[in-house]
Structures are given as C-alpha cells and as structure tokens.
Amino acid sequence: MTRPTPSALTPWARRLVLLTVPFVSACALLLAGAGSAAADPNGPKGPGGAGGQGNTVQIDLGGMTDKPSNSLVAILALTLISLLPAIMLTCTSFTKVLVVLGLTRNALGLQQIPNNQVLAGLALFLSLFIMSPVIGEMNDLALQPYLDGQLSASQAWDAGLQPLRGFMLDNAGDDELALLTNVADRELPANREDVPTTTLIPAFVLSELKDAFIIGFIIFIPFLVIDIVVSGALMSLGMMMMPPVMVSLPFKLLLFVMVDGWALIIKSVVASYGAG
Template sequence: MKRISLAVLILFALTGEALAQSIDLSGILPPGQGAVSARIIQLLAVLTILSVAPGILVTVTCFTRLVIALSFLRSGLGLPSTPSNIVLISLALFMSFFIMSPTLERVWNDGINPLLENKIDEREAYKRASQPLREFMQSTVREKDLRLFAQLAQNRLPAMTPEEAASDLRVLVPAFMISELRRGFEMGFLILLPFLVIDLIVATLVMSMGMMMLPPTSISLPFKVLFFVLIDGWNLLVGGLVRSFG
C-alpha cells in the first residue's frame, strides 16, 4: 500500500511539472512578420489552396485537352475500360507536368519561393505566381472565346476596360477552359475518324455475307487494335498532343 501511495505522489509531481511548462508557438508556426494570428491565417490559406489544387490543375493547365483526347481514343477503340481511368489520368497528369514545367518553374521561382523565404508578402506572391499562368493561357486561348467573356464582363463589371478584362483571371480562366474543350473535341474527331472507317468496312462486309445477328464491333475490335499498334499510335498521339502546345 505504501508503494502504491508513493507511486501516485510521484505521478502527480511529474504531471504538475509538465503542466507548468508553457507551449512555445515559435516551434509550431514558421518565423516571419506579423502576429501569431496572422501566421495562423496564412497557414489556413495554404491548406485551402492545397485542397482546391486538383481544380486549379484542371482549369489553368493543359490537363483538360489531354484527358479529353485520351478518352476519345478509348472510345474509338471500343474499349470502355482499357486503359483504365487511373492509367489515362496518370498519363495526362505527367504529360501536363512535362508541358507545364517551364511555367511551373517560373511560378515557383518568382512567387512561391520568395514567399516562403519571407522576401515578399502574400499579395505580391499571388501577383507574381499568377503571371506565368496568365501568359500561358493568353498564348493558348482563342480570341473569340476571350472576346465573349470580355464582353460579358463589361456588362457585369462596367468599370473594367477591355484590356483589363482580357488579362483578368475571372475572364481568362473560363475562356481558356472552353477553348481547351473545343480543341479537345477537335482532336477527338480526328482520332475517331480512322476507327470509324474500320467499323464501316467491317459492318459492310458482315451485312454482305448475310450475318445479320453478328455484332460488327466484335470483329472490328481486333482490327482496330492491330491498326493502332502497327502505326505506333501512342507515339503519334502523345507527340501530337505535346506539339499542339508549341
């Protein structure tokens, strides 16, 4: 009993010493200007940006065009689940990093890295980091789509001039997205066209032989796969997609 009482006293003593120690927030929060509350808000803003990073990837990069073209290829081959979604998305993702690498390097060197080193504030970092992405979208977007959203912006934001509307992200991002959708569907048509010719030829041969109950797709599928392999389709498709961004 005495041993138990002694152990309890030692435990309370250690607990009291631990509670007496103060928590140093400097070890949790990164050093920089501003109060602790400002640094906490900055960390919350960074976490918010990371949570919407997939949406940013789709809207301001070349990912949309790539994944649409790859999806049309799978539909043209007549293979609804081969390659799988994870394979196509991974391929489009790494192709996007390859195409966007000069732009992303500028985003890091001009905006994010100086912010982490406390050389600039958040507003200046946003301005510098968004400039390379803005230049990339302006070099790719169609003038017709950009003009459409610029006119809509003038109706909703009368104080904005046409020049300001053309460079504003609220105008540039949706115009860039519908431009990428259009180009993706144009490439999808070119991808589907040779497979459609094979389907028509096989369907004509099947009908001429009187095999009415035989699905033509079951016969054309191996020919389409063989055709795609013989022309080295993956090399042609990926090379064409990368070259489409100059």
C-alpha cells in the same frame, strides 16, 4: 472587572506586529524617496546621467526577420492543397489531355480499358510535364522570394499569377475571350493582357475543350473507316446477326499498335502547347 493576562494578549500582539512592521517600512521608504526628489528638482538620476537622459533601451527579438512563420506557411499550403483539384481542372492542360485520352478509348471501341484511373494518372503526369516550365517560373518569381521574406503575400500572389496567366493567354482563343467578355457585359480590352482573370479562366477551359474535340474527331476518322468496311463486308456475306464491333475491334487494335498510336497522340497533345 479583571484585566487580561499577558498570556492572552500574546497571539494578538504578535499578529499586530507582523502586520504593522511591513506597512511602516513601506511608508518610510516612500517618504525618503519623496524627500530626495524634493531636494533635487531634476528628479532621480539614472545610470546615464541627470534625469535619466542618454539612456538607451535595446530589445533583442532573437533574430526576427520578415520571413513568414511556419504556421502561416502551413495554412497557405493546406489552402493550396484544397484548391489544387479546381486549379488542375481549370488552369492547366489536364482537362484537354484527359478528354483526348477518353475519346481515343471510345474510338477504339473499348469501354473500360484502360480504366479511368489509368487515364487520369497519365493525364496528370503529362500535365505536369507540359506545365513544368510554368511551375518553375512561378517558384522562382513568387514562392522562393516569399519564403525568403523578399516579397509580401500580395506581391507573391501577383508575381506567381503572371506566368499562369501567360500560359492561359497563349492557349485561349480570341473567339472564346470575346464570348466571355460579351456574356459578362464588359468592353473588349484593347490587348489580350488586359483581360481579367475571371474572364480568362473560363475562356481557357472552353478553348481547351474545343481543341480536344478537334483532336478526337481526327482520331475517330480511321477507326470509323474500319467500322464501315467491316459492316459492308458482313452485309455482303449475309452475316447480319454478327455485331460489327466484334470483328472490327481486332483490326482497330492492330492498326493502333502498328502506327504506335499512344506515342502519336501524346506527341500531338504536347506539341499543341508548343512543347516537346
């Protein structure tokens, strides 16, 4: 049997050396560290003294505060926007104003003038005008302290709900509150402030609809008188084939313009909330 030549062993020897040298070096370092630890029973000394005593670790979080993150604020804003139509319809004066304006249009005998978009836009901005003190109070008590990190989310919710509850309590009738409390099979609270929000909101909506229909009834009376007079005049003249609406509509419009009807209605609606 012939012995391998040195040229054939050179690649394998080179690989063995490359793999062995790091392993041997690591073992030597471990043994040296173990020997130093055995020599000193207190263990290795750190920069602050024996055994690492007196060392302090400080972590800089880049000026982290309790303010909510931008992503959380964006999520809350999107949630509020999605709930905004329901809040406008049930917790503000929007429903009452819109119903009053719609009844006024019907009392004049006009079907689509002004159209629904115009009435809804006018009702929206009138509602913002009426609700502006409440919105400002909610902003000062809840939104700004929450954005500044002074209040948590639950605390901001409770603080922001109080002005809105106060507005609804001021405009909700006692009969409606008692009705909804009895329907919910609950005991009537001693104070109005103790009414749950789930009972207060539908009671407020019912009160708003009741007040809107009362205002609409008052608006209908003068126009009804005009219709009766015109119908009687046409009957006396023998013009029974002519629709009374065609004759009474110009007189209704003339009366509405002469008394500045839109201004009177808006003043009445705003004054019903104790504003204006």
